[in-house]
Amino acid sequence: MPKLILDNGGYSIKAGFSTAEKPRLIPNCISKARSERRRPFIGDQIDDCRDTSGLFFILPFQKGYMVNADTQKTIWDYCFGKDVLDVTPTETDIVITEPHFNFKTLQEAVCELLFEEYEFRSLCRTSSSTSADYYYSITEGIQKKTSCTLVVDCGYSFTHIVPYVNGVKVTESVRRIDVGGKALTNHLKEIISYRQLHVLDETYLINQVKEDVCYVSTDFSQDVEVSKKKLSENNTIVREYVLPDYSSIRRGYIRKLEETGKRAKDNEQILRLNNERFTVPELLFHPSDVGIPQMGISEAIVTVIESFPEPIKHHFYDNIVLIGGTSCFPGFKERILHDVRRDASIYADTNVFLPTNPTFYAWEGAKKFSQDAEFSKYTVSRNTYNEKGLNAFAKICDI
Amino acid sequence: MAQREHRITSSARILDAAARYRRQKKALEALEQDNFHDEPHADLVMSKKVPKFQESNEKGPTKKKKQRSSEYFKLKFRKAINTLIEEEQLENVEGPNYSTAGAPPSKLPPRSFCTVCGFPSSYNCIPCGGKYCSLKCLKTHQDTRCLKWTA
Ligand SMILES: [Zn+2]
Numbered sequence: 001m002p003k004l005i006l007d008n009g010g011y012s013i014k015a016g017f018s019t020a021e022k023p024r025l026i027p028n029c030i031s032k033a034r035s036e037r038r039r040p041f042i043g044d045q046i047d048d049c050r051d052t053s054g055l056f057f058i059l060p061f062q063k064g065y066m067v068n069a070d071t072q073k074t075i076w077d078y079c080f081g082k083d084v085l086d087v088t089p090t091e092t093d094i095v096i097t098e099p100h101f102n103f104k105t106l107q108e109a110v111c112e113l114l115f116e117e118y119e120f121r122s123l124c125r126t127s128s129s130t131s132a133d134y135y136y137s138i139t140e141g142i143q144k145k146t147s148c149t150l151v152v153d154c155g156y157s158f159t160h161i162v163p164y165v166n167g168v169k170v171t172e173s174v175r176r177i178d179v180g181g182k183a184l185t186n187h188l189k190e191i192i193s194y195r196q197l198h199v200l201d202e203t204y205l206i207n208q209v210k211e212d213v214c215y216v217s218t219d220f221s222q223d224v225e226v227s228k229k230k231l232s233e234n235n236t237i238v239r240e241y242v243l244p245d246y247s248s249i250r251r252g253y254i255r256k257l258e259e260t261g262k263r264a265k266d267n268e269q270i271l272r273l274n275n276e277r278f279t280v281p282e283l284l285f286h287p288s289d290v291g292i293p294q295m296g297i298s299e300a301i302v303t304v305i306e307s308f309p310e311p312i313k314h315h316f317y318d319n320i321v322l323i324g325g326t327s328c329f330p331g332f333k334e335r336i337l338h339d340v341r342r343d344a345s346i347y348a349d350t351n352v353f354l355p356t357n358p359t360f361y362a363w364e365g366a367k368k369f370s371q372d373a374e375f376s377k378y379t380v381s382r383n384t385y386n387e388k389g390l391n392a393f394a395k396i397c398d399i
Numbered sequence: 400m401a402q403r404e405h406r407i408t409s410s411a412r413i414l415d416a417a418a419r420y421r422r423q424k425k426a427l428e429a430l431e432q433d434n435f436h437d438e439p440h441a442d443l444v445m446s447k448k449v450p451k452f453q454e455s456n457e458k459g460p461t462k463k464k465k466q467r468s469s470e471y472f473k474l475k476f477r478k479a480i481n482t483l484i485e486e487e488q489l490e491n492v493e494g495p496n497y498s499t500a501g502a503p504p505s506k507l508p509p510r511s512f513c514t515v516c517g518f519p520s521s522y523n524c525i526p527c528g529g530k531y532c533s534l535k536c537l538k539t540h541q542d543t544r545c546l547k548w549t550a
């Protein structure tokens with residue numbers, strides 16, 4: 001019987017049976033459109049909405065934690081229902097990811113929903129980074145004969161740096177940076193609204209702009225100099241983005257380079273992006289640029305690794321694994337590699353692994369884990385849960 | 400209040416530390432915000448139209464059991480995230496927990512960027528502390544942001 005794998009993120013749910021090649025990607029929110037009075041759009045139903053301007057979002061997650069269980073249930077009802085995965089919970093074992101340091105009340109909420117409402121047969125609770133560590137250890141890591149992995153999970157709500165030794169999470173060394181994709185999108189919205197056009201209500205659009213045009217700089221001061229130039233002086237950074245009008249242009253796009261700077265066609269509304277392209281993702285590396293009193297990703301990686309004794313440090317530097325949607329920015333991996341090599345206290349082989357699909361990697365890892373010979377040891381059946389409650393997970397779950 | 404602000408010219412006003420802190424806090428909260436406008440059609444009870452799992456799927460949970468209403472989950476589990484963080488800190492001071500896992504401040508020197516154009520800047524606006532890089536940007540700053548929206 002296939003298992004149901006649910007990587008339940010604050011921005012998107014990655015859900016699918018263990019027999020599937022890849023998961024279905026479902027936004028973890030309910031959207032309401034100005035143009036549609038009659039229906040709320042659950043998850044990926046938003047793809048049916050023609051005019052996505054001014055969407056209003058109802059989210060189960062806040063700051064990376066599932067605080068609105070009732071909203072989550074509405075979205076899961078859709079995911080498990082016959083239009084999407086058509087799950088028969090009483091005959092299904094489910095694997096779910098939860099955030100690190102999940103609050104006890106919220107852990108109870110997950111269990112209560114899955115066992116008491118849906119009546120799943122059994123449950124395995126893990127995290128995205130634990131699934132990624134497992135996957136890495138049976139694939140890339142296997143030739144390296146390594147026992148240590150540093151997983152960097154850069155998601156929507158926040159970023160976690162999570163060290164693993166022999167597959168076990170070193171909980172006291174986990175560090176969280178309160179910057180993820182959401183803060184970047186909101187920051188981009190804020191500066192575009194101030195400099196060019198009011199877009200504070202256009203999260204959906206600006207998220208696409210961010211994905212289409214932003215990148216992580218590998219030479220910040222040089223990029224600053226290039227972006228200060230005029231277009232005619234060979235500013236290779238500036239881009240123009242044609243906004244959707246939701247009739248002839250359904251989705252925005254980057255204007256062809258040879259058209260940049262030319263007059264807009266009558267129906268085109270254009271955003272001009274210059275230093276925004278790289279100063280926005282820069283928040284991941286310098287949260288203090290906007291006043292968040294925390295170190296950035298590279299500094300935190302080095303700080304976490306340096307807190308371990310000498311022989312172990314080498315293994316961590318050699319096995320840094322990046323996952324999560326926000327690690328998809330061009331230049332992200334190169335920047336981390338560059339910074340970490342520069343700042344490591346020891347001469348170490350530094351290797352940063354970026355999976356082909358950082359968004360799906362944890363789901364793929366959880367799927368592989370569900371096929372492991374030892375998997376059943378990490379599950380709790382509904383009967384056991386009814387007897388022992390949350391305590392049934394005490395020794396087998398690292399949340 | 401509005402009258403008083405009229406009498407004092409803006410150049411004479413200087414934001415105190417508390418006001419600057421409030422402004423900064425507001426900016427940080429905005430980075431977390433999901434929506435910046437009101438819910439459209441909030442008056443309509445839309446959830447009624449959403450199919451429930453049990454109705455849409457005959458193979459769902461055993462029929463004899465009555466499903467709990469969404470009100471039940473709202474009441475039992477809906478808690479503000481800040482309340483959860485505070486409660487946990489009281490219960491588990493030592494950690495490791497959410498609070499102890501937060502990354503510490505950077506040891507690198509802070510960088511400053513012009514609030515107007517986004518390029519590196521080296522000047523601070525005297526009334527509000529905002530950063531600017533040139534006289535041109537200072538002028539824009541004064542005309543748009545400087546002491547506006549400060550309650
Ligand atoms: Zn400036």
Ligand SMILES: [Zn+2]
Nearest residue numbers: 524527529545
């Ligand atoms: Zn000012």
